Amino acid sequence: MEKRFALVDCNNFYVSCERVFTPGLEGKPVVVLSNNDGCIIARSNEIKQLGIKIGDPLFRWKATIKKCGGHIYSSNYTLYADMSRRVMETLASFAPDIEIYSIDEAFLPLSGLREDSCKYGRRIRHTVKKWTGIPVSIGIGPTKTLAKAAARVAKKDSACAGVFDISHHPEDILAGLDVSEIWGIGYRHARFLKRHGIRTGLDLKEIEDSWIKKHLTITGLRTAWELRGISCIPLEEVSAPKKSIMCSRSFGREVNSFDELRQAVTSYTARAAEKARRQRSAASCIHVFLIENPFVHSHFTSHAACVQLPVPSAHTPELTGYALAILERIFKPGLSFRKAGVMLTGLVPRGQVQMNLFYPGREGLRELSLMKTIDTINTRWGRDTITYAGCGIERPWGMRRARLSARFTTCWNDIPVVKAS
């Protein structure tokens, strides 16, 4: 059977989430900032028209945005994650086997669909908008790469009304698609391809296999085949467990005291361990790193070390013990740090942990049940309802989020009030 995929992509997702609860933002320039309010990571169309790029630092554009009546928000991931869940649940009502590709994108299998694909797409689009308030664009094609290309057209060309099926004349679209805009072709490869006269999707599609494989490896070859309509990248309905888990943050200000670093590392370890437990994994190895302020010193300096655990674990107190021992090793008095992070690697399923003959492990039934209880409470009542004293109370090193919107969907006190007269 002919394969067919739809890519559903939320338009300017973070901005759209803010607009759902602050309708006055509709039609106005809006940006959402990265952690610490440093750079711009989401833009409304009005902002894109000003030539502001993703990743641009806020200070460069702040005056311009203010001058044209724009609005600036800190990122509110709690809100975006909750809105994403709502969108995905809506999509799952159309096709149970969706692949949640990122916070704002999902692939849907369309093989065997009887009705007109665009009509079906428009129904999905209408439903998502009605149920969640989020506008989406939908691209349809015989491969995931072509569906991605179709979604670009759906988003840019207003004649499509948000839905485009590339199946009929893919060449016409690919001829107008810059090679750098193809899914899987990043900045480096695009630059390389252009040096060799390969500028569009159509050019790439027609290049000889051996040349592509030699220069772009097997992943590049897969992309070329996908452009030819041969599906090489399957739908992944069940998300595979992560092979590594990281929690790292830039500080709201420079940090040089050991005590504050200890609070940060304890917090990040707790968060990473929680993620590991959620996917039922235990970590064999824990890494801790500190990064000096790269903007102050001419070179970027990081300090890092890791330890191998005697028995893989997801027990927060045990992992914290190792993390803090590493911190003591890598900490250098007198230096200022911008960022710290904790990474768990060598993740194994918790049911298959290899025991150690000479080390009983600290994760007994009592410990397991304590972690489970803490996780349950924090899921039910919100993150950090129960936390570790070592994480600190004030957290003066925490990130800056000066323009944070309310927890509209996840906190009773913040639920919007509607007044009817």
Place this chain on the structure above:
DNA sequence: TCTGGGGTCCTAGGACCC
């Protein structure tokens, strides 16, 4: 003054084995 966070996959090359 001010520049995010979190992942995956592939390849080349070295070490080592028979």
Place this chain on the structure above:
DNA sequence: TCTGGGGTCCTAGGACCC
């Protein structure tokens, strides 16, 4: 003293994605 072919595993670095 020098010599062949075939294989695995690990790591670092590079590329990609959102």
